[in-house]
Amino acid sequence: MSDLLSTFAQRIVDWQVSHGRHHLPWQNTTDPYRIWLSEIMLQQTQVSTVLDYYERFLTRFPTVQDLAAAHQDEVMPYWAGLGYYARARNLHRCAQTIQQHHDGQFPTDSRVLVTLPGIGPSTAAAIAAFSVGERAAIMDGNVKRVFCRYFGVYGPTHLRATEKQLWHLAHQALEQAPAKLNMRAYTQGQMDLGAQICTRGQPDCQRCPLQQGCYALAHQAQGELPTPKPRTQQAERSCHMLIWQQGNQILVEQRPDQGIWGGMLSLPQFETEADLAQFLTHHGTSLQQAQKMAELTHVFSHFKLHITPWLVHKPMAFYEPKPDERWLASEQLATAALPAPVSKLLAALAFDFTP
DNA sequence: GAAGCGTGGGA
DNA sequence: TTCCCAAGCTT
Numbered sequence: 001m002s003d004l005l006s007t008f009a010q011r012i013v014d015w016q017v018s019h020g021r022h023h024l025p026w027q028n029t030t031d032p033y034r035i036w037l038s039e040i041m042l043q044q045t046q047v048s049t050v051l052d053y054y055e056r057f058l059t060r061f062p063t064v065q066d067l068a069a070a071h072q073d074e075v076m077p078y079w080a081g082l083g084y085y086a087r088a089r090n091l092h093r094c095a096q097t098i099q100q101h102h103d104g105q106f107p108t109d110s111r112v113l114v115t116l117p118g119i120g121p122s123t124a125a126a127i128a129a130f131s132v133g134e135r136a137a138i139m140d141g142n143v144k145r146v147f148c149r150y151f152g153v154y155g156p157t158h159l160r161a162t163e164k165q166l167w168h169l170a171h172q173a174l175e176q177a178p179a180k181l182n183m184r185a186y187t188q189g190q191m192d193l194g195a196q197i198c199t200r201g202q203p204d205c206q207r208c209p210l211q212q213g214c215y216a217l218a219h220q221a222q223g224e225l226p227t228p229k230p231r232t233q234q235a236e237r238s239c240h241m242l243i244w245q246q247g248n249q250i251l252v253e254q255r256p257d258q259g260i261w262g263g264m265l266s267l268p269q270f271e272t273e274a275d276l277a278q279f280l281t282h283h284g285t286s287l288q289q290a291q292k293m294a295e296l297t298h299v300f301s302h303f304k305l306h307i308t309p310w311l312v313h314k315p316m317a318f319y320e321p322k323p324d325e326r327w328l329a330s331e332q333l334a335t336a337a338l339p340a341p342v343s344k345l346l347a348a349l350a351f352d353f354t355p
Numbered sequence: 356g357a358a359g360c361g362t363g364g365g366a
Numbered sequence: 367t368t369c370c371c372a373a374g375c376t377t
Contacts, residue, residue: 042373049363049372083361086376120375140373160356191373200371201366231369260360300361301371340362 004213009177016189076337090118142194152215
């Protein structure tokens with residue numbers, strides 16, 4: 001066991017150097033700002049999804065100073081469609097914290113990094129390892145899968161007990177590894193292994209550097225490790241969204257930071273048809289003047305939302321938007337901080353916005 | 356400490 | 367189609 005543990009990290013390093021990924025946009029840099037941005041975007045998000053967002057964001061905000069100087073409303077559009085929008089709000093807060101309390105110098109010590117908003121233990125370790133080669137352990141979805149299979153760890157990985165075991169093994173693997181371990185290759189290698197070899201569906205054990213000593217391979221338990229999370233009943237909700245069109249503009253409102261789509265712009269939303277009707281009545285029209293559109297369903301990670309859009313194109317004079325409301329012109333749609341389903345809904349209507 | 360928090364892709 | 371979950375963190 002101790003022999004299999006002591007060679008674990010170095011085998012991953014050797015494999016990474018020859019067979020891992022080396023040309024992702026956030027590799028081949030030691031700039032903690034760029035590394036940090038990639039790590040935040042990659043939280044619960046696949047590489048292919050992040051690529052375009054990463055380039056666009058860096059073009060607009062090349063340094064942590066540029067990001068800190070911006071208003072949150074300038075940042076959110078660059079996150080629109082990527083999901084988990086608290087990441088963008090925390091990213092912005094973090095940049096301002098670094099500007100104010102760290103003299104504008106991006107920290108590279110994991111113990112400091114983990115105190116910053118949006119940076120947890122795994123992200124802190126990844127930034128420190130990639131930027132200055134700190135000997136810090138990461139623990140993401142890839143690493144959990146590799147460790148569960150190699151060491152034969154059973155139990156849903158989100159449970160505290162399982163998580164604790166995994167972190168312990170991760171620290172052990174580092175302690176027993178050679179003093180000169182290449183931390184960048186080790187950190188990247190764990191992710192590459194999980195993403196390319198030790199995949200969820202059909203792991204490519206023939207090409208795996210961890211064949212020798214792998215519990216799952218020896219017991220043919222790849223299919224049952226990691227232990228899948230017990231699935232629960234998907235909750236469902238429904239709402240009504242108002243598409244109030246004036247000329248080539250649409251009324252949108254900024255959502256509160258708490259809750260779904262926090263800090264993003266969205267359509268005025270109502271729980272019931274009666275609430276929508278009341279709103280319309282108070283604004284000089286009625287539900288009868290609105291055109292009911294086909295329902296669409298949006299699936300979140302923890303519930304399913306049935307959306308009934310209502311289109312109103314009757315011009316309503318005298319309407320003064322509330323502080324959290326804005327008129328959005330059709331040409332602003334593409335660059336507005338709209339969540340994915342709202343963006344798609346409005347884009348589908350774009351042909352109606354003939355000037 | 357369990358629940359909340361997006362979206363898209365693959366099996 | 368349906369289900370799972372991906373470079374997790376916050377409250």
